Amino acid sequence: MEETPTLSELFRPDIESLEEYVPIEPTEVLAARLGIPASDIVKLDANENLYGCSLRVQEALSSFDRYHIYPDPNQRELRELLAGYAGFSPEKILAGSGSDELIDLVMRLFIVPGDEVIVCPPTFGMYSWSARLCGARVVAVPRDERFQVDVERVLAAVTDRTKLIFLASPNNPTGNLVPLSDVVRLLQTRAVVVVDEAYYEFAGSTVAPLVEEFPNLIVLRSLSKWAGLAGLRIGYGIFPKEIVDQLWKIKQPYNVNVAAQLAVRATLEDLDYLKQVIHRIRLERGRLFRQLRKLNLLSPYPSDANFILCKVVRASARSLKQWLENRGIFVRYFDTPQLKDYIRISVGRPEDTDKLMKALLEAAAL
Numbered sequence: 001m002e003e004t005p006t007l008s009e010l011f012r013p014d015i016e017s018l019e020e021y022v023p024i025e026p027t028e029v030l031a032a033r034l035g036i037p038a039s040d041i042v043k044l045d046a047n048e049n050l051y052g053c054s055l056r057v058q059e060a061l062s063s064f065d066r067y068h069i070y071p072d073p074n075q076r077e078l079r080e081l082l083a084g085y086a087g088f089s090p091e092k093i094l095a096g097s098g099s100d101e102l103i104d105l106v107m108r109l110f111i112v113p114g115d116e117v118i119v120c121p122p123t124f125g126m127y128s129w130s131a132r133l134c135g136a137r138v139v140a141v142p143r144d145e146r147f148q149v150d151v152e153r154v155l156a157a158v159t160d161r162t163k164l165i166f167l168a169s170p171n172n173p174t175g176n177l178v179p180l181s182d183v184v185r186l187l188q189t190r191a192v193v194v195v196d197e198a199y200y201e202f203a204g205s206t207v208a209p210l211v212e213e214f215p216n217l218i219v220l221r222s223l224s225k226w227a228g229l230a231g232l233r234i235g236y237g238i239f240p241k242e243i244v245d246q247l248w249k250i251k252q253p254y255n256v257n258v259a260a261q262l263a264v265r266a267t268l269e270d271l272d273y274l275k276q277v278i279h280r281i282r283l284e285r286g287r288l289f290r291q292l293r294k295l296n297l298l299s300p301y302p303s304d305a306n307f308i309l310c311k312v313v314r315a316s317a318r319s320l321k322q323w324l325e326n327r328g329i330f331v332r333y334f335d336t337p338q339l340k341d342y343i344r345i346s347v348g349r350p351e352d353t354d355k356l357m358k359a360l361l362e363a364a365a366l
Ligand SMILES: *Cc1c(COP(=O)(O)O)cnc(C)c1O
Pocket: 047, 097, 098, 099, 100, 101, 124, 168, 171, 172, 196, 198, 221, 222, 223, 224, 230, 233, 234, 235
């Protein structure tokens, strides 16, 4: 009798050897570990909007009575709304369950095993994670010492197998924009350039109008950060026609759920409120930056997003992260060689800054 194969012989070998993605932990888990109420947690680790979403979202979700009906697979109303907001025609728009889904769809559209995807670390981890899952070879071209994209080196790294170049602008976790001229230079290659503008609303600067001009540019946006809808999973892309036509063939029919679609409508009906929130966060970003710089413990980097990357200069980043965590304050800590002594702090409300600064001042006095 033949021996039954073990499960591990059945798994895709590339997945067995894949590193696990380390996600941030839910508030309830953090609170339970510290033995404090979830409402006492100061959550500055995931760039969420601590003002929350528009109250109209909650009203729209609670009064809706057709959750038993599937969403529109063509996203007609949703694309009209997003197109109106972004200023592009609906034919160029495709929405996803978060922009994370769109990153994944773009990979699936272009990558066959052995193709190359260029990323510029330190940057958002989903690009290389998603690329590896599709069997791509991830070509990392590190940013320079000021965390700018090294365009010359990216150009030199492009080969016959390069399919995609991923750039976040503003970049997570460094907070800086990619200059438009750099994007234009990379668009001269035969690769598709994906500019991830998840933090566009905090920066106010975009390369999206170039999609009309370049058939190889994709711009991704998200409602997770500025609109406070991270939990509902909604993002969208602005795509050249040729690319979006192919994406329609591979997306799951019901990828964006009804609640997320309702939330987009309610959000866009309350845009004045959200613009106020964005304005407050931008002001708070300035206030937090100035306070952090005075500390003599951290060296903050200027940011166009809703977070500030800091080099920890007088302690280890790990111990500082732990110090804050013991006080219910969560920041993002990186354990990579390029970001060994860094933490990333999301910009919250003034009261969040105050609690953070109190704890940091105590740490600085040690
Ligand atoms: C947060 C973030 C996203 C994720 O957006 P979702 O729409 O929540 O999937 C995408 N890109 C970058 C750079 C981010 O920081």
